[in-house]
Amino acid sequence: QSILTQPPSASGTPGQRVTISCSGSSSNIEINYVYWYQQLPGTAPKLLISKSSQRPSGVPDRFSGSKSGTSASLAISGLRSEDEADYYCAAWDDSLSGWVFGGGTKLTVL
Amino acid sequence: QVQLVQSGAEVKKPGASVKVSCKASGYTFTSYYIHWVRQAPGQGLEWVGIINPSGGSTSYAQKFQGRVTMTRDTSTNTLYMELSSLRSEDTAVYYCGRGQGIGAAGTLPDYWGQGTLVTVSS
Numbered sequence: 001q002s003i004l005t006q007p008p009s010a011s012g013t014p015g016q017r018v019t020i021s022c023s024g025s026s027s028n029i030e031i032n033y034v035y036w037y038q039q040l041p042g043t044a045p046k047l048l049i050s051k052s053s054q055r056p057s058g059v060p061d062r063f064s065g066s067k068s069g070t071s072a073s074l075a076i077s078g079l080r081s082e083d084e085a086d087y088y089c090a091a092w093d094d095s096l097s098g099w100v101f102g103g104g105t106k107l108t109v110l
Numbered sequence: 111q112v113q114l115v116q117s118g119a120e121v122k123k124p125g126a127s128v129k130v131s132c133k134a135s136g137y138t139f140t141s142y143y144i145h146w147v148r149q150a151p152g153q154g155l156e157w158v159g160i161i162n163p164s165g166g167s168t169s170y171a172q173k174f175q176g177r178v179t180m181t182r183d184t185s186t187n188t189l190y191m192e193l194s195s196l197r198s199e200d201t202a203v204y205y206c207g208r209g210q211g212i213g214a215a216g217t218l219p220d221y222w223g224q225g226t227l228v229t230v231s232s
Contacts, residue, residue, distance in 0.1 A: 002154060031214075032214050033214075035217075035218045037155070037218075039155075044205055044207075044222035044223065044224060044225055045147075045155065045205070045207075045219075045222060047218070047219065047220050050217060050218070050220070051217070056220060088154060088155050090155070090157075090218055092213065092214040092216070094214065096171075096172060097169075097172070097213070098157055098169075098171045098172060099145075099157040099171075099218060100157070101154055101155040101156065101157065102154070103154045104154040104155070
């Protein structure tokens with residue numbers, strides 16, 4: 001069972017806006033930055049959002065991250081078929097003194 | 111361009127050890143930390159630990175302490191992760207990734223290796 005909780009699945013139609021949640025606690029999300037990764041089958045994760053809301057160079061502005069209290073969210077606007085992938089959140093956990101990941105959310109573009 | 115190239119797939123018996131390598135290029139080797147993250151088949155990502163290539167200091171996830179050892183060779187810009195006392199649950203793809211800093215002040219990887227499949231089977 002993962003320290004950070006994500007819905008196992010999400011879906012949307014092309015052009016739609018979807019949001020993926022990540023729930024944590026006072027020892028991780030509430031006090032530390034959140035990271036979001038996209039992973040296509042058989043490939044390494046790709047960094048989408050760093051430090052809760054920063055987009056690395058090359059990541060489309062359709063992707064955005066936010067954080068409030070012990071929860072964080074990844075929003076994808078203008079959904080495209082190539083966005084179909086697994087998405088993971090992660091944060092440093094002060095109690096565990098280690099990085100923790102969510103269980104991942106499989107996004108399906110209908 | 112930044113590249114992290116990992117060693118090939120391994121098959122090990124329970125109780126054995128495995129050593130995975132990660133060769134870095136395209137950036138200053140000692141300026142970035144290297145994380146190791148694993149992913150069991152059909153499962154999520156799990157942080158194993160981190161090494162500072164500059165001085166060799168390490169920090170491991172509590173779950174792996176006593177079984178994992180991370181080292182580096184500055185002459186070849188190569189990082190290593192050795193996991194001992196292997197069991198079937200260690201079957202996973204192991205990734206190395208480049209980050210900055212350690213702990214809460216650090217960052218998770220922006221670049222990753224291609225992954226190394228380690229299979230533990232009798």
